[in-house]
Amino acid sequence: MKKTLILLITTFLSIHVYAQRGSYGNDFFGHLEFNSIDGRYKATMVKNFFNGLEFSDNANNSVEFDEKYLGRHYPGIMSDNPGKSTLFRKLVRRMYREQGYKVKHSVDIFNKEIVEDNRGYKSESGRDIFGHDYFEEQGRDGALSIKRNVHGDLEYKWNNYSASIGKDVFGKWNFSDNEGNEIQFNANSWNKMIQRFGSERDILWFLIDKIIDNNDQEYQDNYDF
Incomplete structure (x- = not known):
């Protein structure tokens, strides 16, 4: 029983690590992209029209950060390529097991910080x-x-x-x-x-x-x- 449990844990960890293995780089337009070794998982992160960042993948997940939110939590990230790469890698590790998850991070005109997803979660902070x-x-x-x-x-x-x-x-x-x-x-x-x-x-x-x-x-x- 103990050996079986160890085998199951080892197998799970191997799958977990393998799923995150792949190549990071930039596509033709300079956007960050990730492709898993087995070709099943692909993700990109791009600068949107409103100077924010948008992460998306082929599992129908998306993570959005508006310009004000980035300025508050990731100052200078739009001109910091290593910083953007670090954030992108974190999102890949977080999202590769998800399916159809969408979350948006923003700061509104009243400087309220809002995080809201498509699964009923919403947070708000401010003064x-x-x-x-x-x-x-x-x-x-x-x-x-x-x-x-x-x-x-x-x-x-x-x-x-x-x-x-x-x-x-x-x-x-x-x-x-x-x-x-x-x-x-x-x-x-x-x-x-x-x-x-x-x-x-x-x-x-x-x-x-x-x-x-x-x-x-x-x-x-x-x-x-």
Whole structure:
């Protein structure tokens, strides 16, 4: 049984690696292209009419990046041939097992960053009218958001679960959620959390992931690291 399992894993990995083997280069028009060794998979990436990049392949997959999105996440890539080649290779590795998957990355006129695909996923991030960063997404696992609420606290929502972190009138930072979990930080503890994670948002992610999901019990303590 063990030998059979090892054989199956080895076979899968061999297929996985082989499918990505092939030749990278440029076509007659200078567009990036990939052709697998067995000739079954072909992909290209081209500059579109709006100065964005479009990846497509013969499995009916496509990935689009508009000009603003590229400027934000891949500055200078349009004149950086090695940078474009690196992105193209990543897309080949990501998409060669897909079929009919289409996704678009864009930044709209309000500077909202939007990622949307043809399988029901959509995310949006940007700044609200008060200048606070926010993130929202919706997909197979439901709806998720992280943004400032009316009290100025950073709030996380995922379907029926919600949690927030913010400073009270006494200057202490507090975490709480709708399942009755609470954590209060004294100044020393909070400073250590900031040094460790870098931002209020990352602290909130950590508390939700490590404390709520993994331990699944009530917390009420002065946290100290």
